[in-house]
Amino acid sequence: MGFFSWITQDTKRSVANVHSSKETFPVYLLDDKGNIWKENHYNGYGDFRGKDYFELLAEMNGFTEQDAVEKNCELRDLGIFIKGENIKYPNIVENILLWKWKNEEPKSCYDQGFFYD
Template sequence: MGMFSWKTSDTKESIANIHSSRTVRPVFLLQPGGLPSIRETAYQGYGKFGGIDAYAWLAEQNFGDASLIAAAINADCGHYHEDDKAIYLCNMHISAVEFIKVVPGVSKPVVMFENYRSVLSDGTTPTSNIEKGLWTKKQLTLPYPLKFSFNSNARYEDLPPAESCEFQGYFYPDGDDA
C-alpha cells in the first residue's frame, strides 16, 4: 500500500508526512471518553501514530478486535446502496458480515454483487439502477471514526470525523513536494 494521510478534524489541514518538503508538525490521534490522545511527531505516511496503526485502532474501537483491520478500512471508506426492497453491497467495498457489524438492525435483505456491471436476479445491473436513480447511495459510518488534530487540547467528542487527504500527505499541487 502506498502513502496515505488524513486532514485534521478541526482545521481540515493535511497531515504531511516526513517525506514531504512541508513542515511536519506533531499531530494527535484523538480518543473518545477522555482517553489521552496519541501523539505522532514524525508521521511516516503509512497510518501509524505513536506506534499505533490507525486502522487497527479503528477496528478495536468499533468492533472490539484490532485484527479486523480490513473491516475497519472498508467501513471507513465504503458505501452501500438502498431502495425500498433491499440493501445492495458491492463485495469490493465490504462483506455482508462486516456490513452487519457496522449497520446493526438491518431489516431488509442484503444483496451482494461482484461489480457494478454484474447482472442481478431481476436482469438489471447496479450501474443502470444507480444511473436511473433507483438506488440511493449511503455512506457507511462508524460509532468511533478517526479524528486528528494538531491541537494537543482537542477533544474527540467536539470534532467531526477526519477526512482522507487527497494529496496523501505528500503529493501537493503547489509544487513544493517534487
C-alpha cells in the same frame, strides 16, 4: 501501497509525511475513551506513535484480533474496509488542549500527505 493522510479536524491542515517536501508538525490521534497518541513526524502509513489509525478504527467499532484471525486478515484491514452506519471514528487534530472527541470522520487528504507539487 500508497500513503494515507488526513486533514486535521481542528486546523484543516494536511498531515504531511516525512517523505514529502513539506515540513511535518505534531498531530494527535484520539479515541472516544480519552486515549491520545502524539506523532511528531508522521511516516505516511497510518501509524501515530505506535498506534495504527485503521486498527484503532476497527477497535473502536468492536473488532478484535480474533475477528481478524477468523477472517484471515489483519485487524488493520478490518478498519480499512469498515462500512455501515453508526461507525465511531478516531479524531486527528493539532491542538489537543482545545479539542474534545467528536464522532466525525477525519477527511482524507487528496495529496496523501506527499503529492503537493
